[in-house]
Amino acid sequence: MPKFQILQRMTSRDRRDDEPEKGKGKKNDRDDASVSWRKRKKHFFVLSHSGKPIYSRYGAEHKLAGFTATLQAIISYVENGGDNIRFVRAGKHQVVFLVKGPIYLVCISCTEEPDDALRGQLELLHGQMLVILTKSIDRCFEKNKKFDMTPLLGGTEAVFSSLIHSFSWNPATFLHAYTCLPLAFSTRQAAGAILQDVVESGVLFAMLMCKHKVVSLVGAQKASLHPDDMLLLSNFILSTKSFRTSESFSPICLPRYNPMAFLHAYVHYLEVDTYLVLLSINSDDFYHLKDCRIQIESVLAKSNVLGEVQKSVLDGGLHVEDVPVDSSLRSDSPSPHPGQGRAAIASRIGGPAGLLHFIYRSINLDQYVSSELSSPLNSSRLQKELYRAYQKLYVSMHDRQIGPHKTQFRRDESYVLLCWITPDFELYAAFDPLADKALAIKICNRVCQWVRDLENEIFLFGGSPFSW
Amino acid sequence: MASRRRMLLKVIILGDSGVGKTSLMNQYVNRKFSNQYKATIGADFLTKEIQFEDRLFTLQIWDTAGQERFQSLGVAFYRGADCCVLVYDVNVMKSFENLNNWREEFLIQASPSDPENFPFVVIGNKIDVDNGNSRVVSEKKARAWCASKGNIPYFETSAKEGINVEAAFQCIAKDALKNEPEDEM
Numbered sequence: 001m002p003k004f005q006i007l008q009r010m011t012s013r014d015r016r017d018d019e020p021e022k023g024k025g026k027k028n029d030r031d032d033a034s035v036s037w038r039k040r041k042k043h044f045f046v047l048s049h050s051g052k053p054i055y056s057r058y059g060a061e062h063k064l065a066g067f068t069a070t071l072q073a074i075i076s077y078v079e080n081g082g083d084n085i086r087f088v089r090a091g092k093h094q095v096v097f098l099v100k101g102p103i104y105l106v107c108i109s110c111t112e113e114p115d116d117a118l119r120g121q122l123e124l125l126h127g128q129m130l131v132i133l134t135k136s137i138d139r140c141f142e143k144n145k146k147f148d149m150t151p152l153l154g155g156t157e158a159v160f161s162s163l164i165h166s167f168s169w170n171p172a173t174f175l176h177a178y179t180c181l182p183l184a185f186s187t188r189q190a191a192g193a194i195l196q197d198v199v200e201s202g203v204l205f206a207m208l209m210c211k212h213k214v215v216s217l218v219g220a221q222k223a224s225l226h227p228d229d230m231l232l233l234s235n236f237i238l239s240t241k242s243f244r245t246s247e248s249f250s251p252i253c254l255p256r257y258n259p260m261a262f263l264h265a266y267v268h269y270l271e272v273d274t275y276l277v278l279l280s281i282n283s284d285d286f287y288h289l290k291d292c293r294i295q296i297e298s299v300l301a302k303s304n305v306l307g308e309v310q311k312s313v314l315d316g317g318l319h320v321e322d323v324p325v326d327s328s329l330r331s332d333s334p335s336p337h338p339g340q341g342r343a344a345i346a347s348r349i350g351g352p353a354g355l356l357h358f359i360y361r362s363i364n365l366d367q368y369v370s371s372e373l374s375s376p377l378n379s380s381r382l383q384k385e386l387y388r389a390y391q392k393l394y395v396s397m398h399d400r401q402i403g404p405h406k407t408q409f410r411r412d413e414s415y416v417l418l419c420w421i422t423p424d425f426e427l428y429a430a431f432d433p434l435a436d437k438a439l440a441i442k443i444c445n446r447v448c449q450w451v452r453d454l455e456n457e458i459f460l461f462g463g464s465p466f467s468w
Numbered sequence: 469m470a471s472r473r474r475m476l477l478k479v480i481i482l483g484d485s486g487v488g489k490t491s492l493m494n495q496y497v498n499r500k501f502s503n504q505y506k507a508t509i510g511a512d513f514l515t516k517e518i519q520f521e522d523r524l525f526t527l528q529i530w531d532t533a534g535q536e537r538f539q540s541l542g543v544a545f546y547r548g549a550d551c552c553v554l555v556y557d558v559n560v561m562k563s564f565e566n567l568n569n570w571r572e573e574f575l576i577q578a579s580p581s582d583p584e585n586f587p588f589v590v591i592g593n594k595i596d597v598d599n600g601n602s603r604v605v606s607e608k609k610a611r612a613w614c615a616s617k618g619n620i621p622y623f624e625t626s627a628k629e630g631i632n633v634e635a636a637f638q639c640i641a642k643d644a645l646k647n648e649p650e651d652e653m
Contacts, residue, residue: 031515050548051528052476062474065528066513069478073511076544144581145548151473 031063042109044125044164047071049102049141054149055129057164061150071106075099087115098122102141103129103149113388114395120174121167124228127255128163131232132156135259162239163232168384170212170231174391175426177361177368178227181213182317185456187308191216192460194299198278198292204263205279206292208300209234210309214460215274226256227366233265237275243267247293249286252279268293270300274309318371318458320351320358323443323450350376352446353439354432356415357386360451361426362459369451369458385414390428393419397426409437418444474524477644480546480578482570483555484563485534488593491627492555493531496637501628508533511545520641527637546578551587551640556605558592558624564605564613571617587643588620591636596626 030037037059045064046055051072053061061068075097078085088095096118098105105122129137133152140147167173180188195206195218204223208215212234219225233254237243251262266278266289276296278289300306350356356377361368373383397405397419408419416431418440427448431440451458481489490508494500497514512531517524530545546552552574556563571588580586592610595603607624614620621643623636 048548050478051530052478052548062476062517062526063515065476065515065526069511069513069528069530073513073545076547080544146478146550147548148476150476 030059032059032067034059042111042164043107044122044160045071045106045108046125046129047104047106048147048149049076049104050145052146052148052150054103055153055160057161072104075104086119094118096122098126100126101138102145103138111388114392116395117174117391121164124163124167124173124232125160127228127232128159128235129153130253130255130259131236132159132253134253134262135255156240158239158241159236163235166212166231166235168387169380171359171368171370171387171390172212172227172231174394175359175361175368176227177366178230179213179368179370180458180460181210181215181309181312182315182454182458183215183308183312187303187305188216188460190303191300191305192218194296198296201288201292202282202285203278203280203289203292205277206296207277207279208274208296208305209237209277210274210313211238215305215309217460223257225254229254229256233277237265237267237277243275244269247290249289251283254279266290266293270297271306271310273313274306316372318369318451318454319374320355320371321374323351323355323446325352325443325446350432351443353443354416354435355440355443355447356430356432358427358429358444358447359390360448361428362455363424363426365459365461367459386430389415389417389430393417393428397421409440416440420444420448474526475644476526476528477550477640478528478530478548479551479553479640480530480532480549480574481553481555482532482574483534484557484560484566487534487555487557487560487563488627489534489555490531492591492593492625492633493529495627495630496633497529499630501630503628507535516637518637518641520638520645523641523645525641525644527640546574549574549578549580550644551589552578553589553591553636553640554620555591555593556610557594558605558610559594559597559602561604564592564610567613584618587640587646588617589636589639589643590614590620590622592622592624593627595624595631596629 032038040058042057044055044057045053045068047053047068049072051069053064053068055061056064075085084099085097087097092110094109094115096107096109096115098119103126105126107118107122109118137149137152172178191208195208195216199206199218199220203220205217205219205225207217212231214230217225233252236252242248247266247268250265250267252265253259253262263279263281264283264285266280266286267275269275276293278292280289357371357373359368359370377383377386393408393410397403397408404421406421408417410417411433413433415433416435418429418431420427425448427444429440429444429447481493483489485507486505490506490512491501493514494502497516508531511533514529514531516527516529518527519525532545554567554570556567567590575583575586590610592605592607611622614622621639623632623639625632625636627633
């Protein structure tokens, strides 16, 4: 009986009305009493086990102290009963909880994403926190339950908001795989060779990246880099502006590699969006890593890798219009290479049989390739909607209770979604809602064949640390 | 850390039911008082920003229910508190006698690292009632108890009239500043 009352009391309590709103920027003084704050579709909160706010996506943390106290009370109340709270539905809102030792993470959302997907996002949010502080932060709470973590995260606001934004556009956030920039096999090999050289001189990981895509990546023997760590690391680098202005050396933790320890990352932008990351276990390796970078830079210049990278960025990746089909499906001649021969058929919308988009994930390689988003999926709202649909599909395919499943065909008013999972790959494809089922299946087979034909250009082989 | 950063303080308010915990908080945060009694269920939360010696503080105030049936909530609620405010009604002897239980209960459940020096504040509330004629706990008696528990700061307040409420909460910030832990990893 008291349980129900407590929850009701907490959600319906009278709000104070004597605090004027001062609207300035995203982090203005809004708190949980303001209408605009309450209207946000997706909130993320991080708080300590004593209920002190650590991070909030919207509003200033200290203004939300009453709200985070409420969250802690709910979590702790259930904990007291020897149980764990995972999920609450309140009308159209879902409240998802994740307890990570002394750190509590909560998502409140009305986006209808599956709670498992939201929990996965909370896991990443926690991981991003570890990237900055390591798991040894837990010890601060052990020593002092009153510990206030907020000051340690000063200036990292953009890192978290960028990660949260990526939940709606970056498939790596739910696929747990990384993606490569398409490049000729020889170009990627040339980049891999020089990275291999520096790794042999005592570097733990060497990564050449273009935005969130991998150009090449080499790890020391027996050291493997988890795709989630790559996601969190590249998000940290891309969202921290100061990395762009100078060469940097920064302590960084890769939670899947070792959550307790800092590594030391040398980061240097070689071009606008192309950057080199060298990770070392030694904090005094700056000059060595700098030398490595100079060496890498000169080799890359000689072999024109950076030019090829720029070209690939301009050409874009795979386009559904280019899926090769035989004459019974389409009269165009197929174009087997990404980014070529599209001009001739640019007028057509979408690919064969109403194919709008696909993601192919290679299970052995921990990599995925996703087709470019183009007409009619050219608004960010539609793209977000599509990714959410994929995410839902992913969760339902990997359902631990009733799954995993091998295939799924789902038609609603927006798309036909098709998913196919084998021991080697997972394919997620979106078609026009009127697409024919048999034809769609046929096209999916074609897409898989096409991806396999192109695998040397779109995936990273050999140099991959996963082969160790 | 020599910064002037804002401090967040978790403040727990404890005391028998009906002594005026919620009224004190409402007077302090909203400058409002209501004669109607509404029992708090579980706990209620408010925040208040104050400035003390050039430092900004956010008080996260946990207004708990005084009824016995909610006391099992304690363990979780008290964790990581920066200060505990013990409230009694100067017109009700039992509520004063129970301060000892509340204090001990808090120390057991919150298990602060340094229980001897954990910052408490004691408030004798409702001094306005019947112009003080129905008062049964003398200030002297209350101060003696506070002195015996390691010199707990003592305030007499009227949540209704708003007397001394501000000063009592200022004291909380002062205490916290004194005990400010060093942040190190």
